[in-house]
Amino acid sequence: MSFQVAIIGGGWYGCHIASSLLALGFSVELFEQSDRLLSEASGNNQFRLHLGFHYARHHNTRLQSRDGYFRFMERYSDLSKAVLQNVYAVPQTDSLIDFQTYRMIMTSTGLDFREGESVPIEISNIEGFLFAPERVLLIEKAREYFRKQLEGHLNLSSKVKEIKDLGEHVTVNGRRFDFVIDATWGHFSSPGMDVFYEPTMLLYFEGPADFPAITLVDGPLCSIYPTEEPEIFTLSSVPHTPLGRYATAGEARRGRDSVTNEVVIEKVEQMTRQVSQYVPEFRDGFRFMGPQLSIKTKPIGAYDDRSCHVWKRGRIFSVLSGKIDTVFFAVERILSFLEAGNDLRAPEVPSSLRGDILRQRAVIGL
Ligand SMILES: Cc1cc2nc3c(=O)[nH]c(=O)nc-3n(C[C@H](O)[C@H](O)[C@H](O)COP(=O)(O)OP(=O)(O)OC[C@H]3O[C@@H](n4cnc5c(N)ncnc54)[C@H](O)[C@@H]3O)c2cc1C
Incomplete structure (x- = not known):
């Protein structure tokens, strides 16, 4: 089923979510307030492709980093280099x-x-x-990669000012979508945790x-x-x-x-x-x-939690990113929310055997 999805934020999370949903056949528009991608935290950090060695005090962060690292290498190996x-x-x-x-x-x-x-x-x-x-992330190359991947789906210099959840659909700056994903690291709306x-x-x-x-x-x-x-x-x-x-x-x-x-x-x-x-x-x-x-x-908390969290309120998802290598967990959670709400259910198509039986019944007037 092809949903119209708006994504707010062109950091690593927004870009990865947008390109993953596009690959799955969703119709996607990404809104980024800056005139280029990866302009905020995603372009201003220590650029470390973490494996988990930083997080002696948080088990889940270590596991997400370890697994995210290998998935990152499968999908984006050209966007980092060895240290x-x-x-x-x-x-x-x-x-x-x-x-x-x-x-x-x-x-x-x-x-x-x-x-x-x-x-x-x-x-x-x-x-x-x-x-x-571990490796170092190549930000300039990543900007170029996502700019090409998302061509035709990008709205740069486009600040989202208003989202309205109207039950059957949602509007973003007055435009209609099925779902919206807030990937602004808590800068547009507050995340679902303190x-x-x-x-x-x-x-x-x-x-x-x-x-x-x-x-x-x-x-x-x-x-x-x-x-x-x-x-x-x-x-x-x-x-x-x-x-x-x-x-x-x-x-x-x-x-x-x-x-x-x-x-x-x-x-x-x-x-x-x-x-x-x-x-x-x-x-x-x-x-x-x-x-x-x-x-x-x-x-807020005593532990060093840098794992990725996703919440869904009505038709609005919000993503609290962890590290850059944990982008994969965001997409997984968004899809599992859609699945749990039956939003991903394919329309029922009769099997060919059932189709044949129905046709035969029609021929003989049953
Ligand atoms: C000092 C520092 C060091 C770090 N070091 C590392 C590291 O070494 N390795 C690592 O993996 N992670 C590191 N991180 C964490 C990493 O930077 C973040 O996890 C990641 O960049 C977050 O990506 P994001 O896409 O969620 O957010 P962002 O990159 O902040 O993207 C959010 C985007 O939303 C846009 N936006 C906001 N409001 C609106 C609006 N209303 N309309 C349209 N667009 C809007 C912003 O312009 C921005 O581009 C570090 C972070 C910091 C600050």
């Missing part, structure tokens, strides 16, 4: 868990990693480390192209990760990257947009000091290029 040396290191004193526990959690999640190799640079104050086969909005600042640094990716786990630590450009890296820090905590998306956007030079300079100093405790050559080997500002939408 040759990707080190996860557990510091001696500042981590919430010890290295053996960390290693055991990753092993029991079924994650593959390498050990016993040396790191080509000095990493100080470390209890143990392993190498994870969340807060966190403006963030990562820092772009220029450094040696062959420098390894280094992530210190687990707790208030930091990481250096490559980008799609060989000599550009992001530096992220659990205590210093957040710029505040807001109840609404609008407040968070105002918080992000009011960041001053003084705040940037302070963050550069704090984050450089933090990473240099573990990677002494960072201070002299890397040059600050500029900040990357973004907004995270996070579930």
Whole structure:
């Protein structure tokens, strides 16, 4: 059955959902307020194709990342590239868990990693480390890929201002659809769980192209990760990257947009000091290029939940994304909601045997 579906938001989630539903024969229109795809969080993050090594404290997030990674590689392998040396290191004193526990959690999640190799640079104050086969996302290539995939179905520079659920159908800015999917990461309508909005600042640094990716786990630590450009890296820090905590998306956007030079300079100093405790050559080997500002939408709770959630209210779906590799769960849940509501039921077509019997009956006037 071909439904008319409107999707709000052209981030990784909106783009993936749109291209998946198109492939299934749905009629799809995507509305994105910016003039290009992947303009908000999807184009401003650490670009890590996660396998789960980041999430020692949330089982479901690890499982979704692990499974999502392999599905991502099947479907979008050209949209990422390998990180040759990707080190996860557990510091001696500042981590919430010890290295053996960390290693055991990753092993029991079924994650593959390498050990016993040396790191080509000095990493100080470390209890143990392993190498994870994660990748880096290629955002510019992804933009181009989705622009082509969704040609004829894209409405760029189109802000959705109003959705109305009228029971039998729904309208988006006055246009009629069967269903609408809010893939704005909670910026258009509130998700179905309590969340807060966190403006963030990562820092772009220029450094040696062959420098390894280094992530210190687990707790208030930091990481250096490559980008799609060989000599550009992001530096992220659990205590210093957040710029505040807001109840609404609008407040968070105002918080992000009011960041001053003084705040940037302070963050550069704090984050450089933090990473240099573990990677002494960072201070002299890397040059600050500029900040990357973004907004995270996070579930309120004690655990580190970054799994994907989907809700359906009437004809309106809302998606709370987890990580980028968890996009597949969003489509699965949308389809299972439609199936549960019998919306996907195919029209009844009589089998050919029944058709033949009915024709014979008609011929002999039964
Ligand atoms: C600092 C940081 C680091 C991160 N690091 C990683 C990482 O390394 N790996 C990883 O997998 N994930 C990471 N994430 C998470 C990842 O960025 C998000 O999970 C993902 O990008 C969310 O995608 P999305 O499509 O749901 O949202 P978005 O990318 O934010 O897309 C939502 C879209 O909706 C549009 N929109 C909003 N309102 C409207 C409207 N009214 N009308 C039309 N359009 C509208 C916006 O313009 C935007 O393009 C990170 C996030 C942050 C902030």
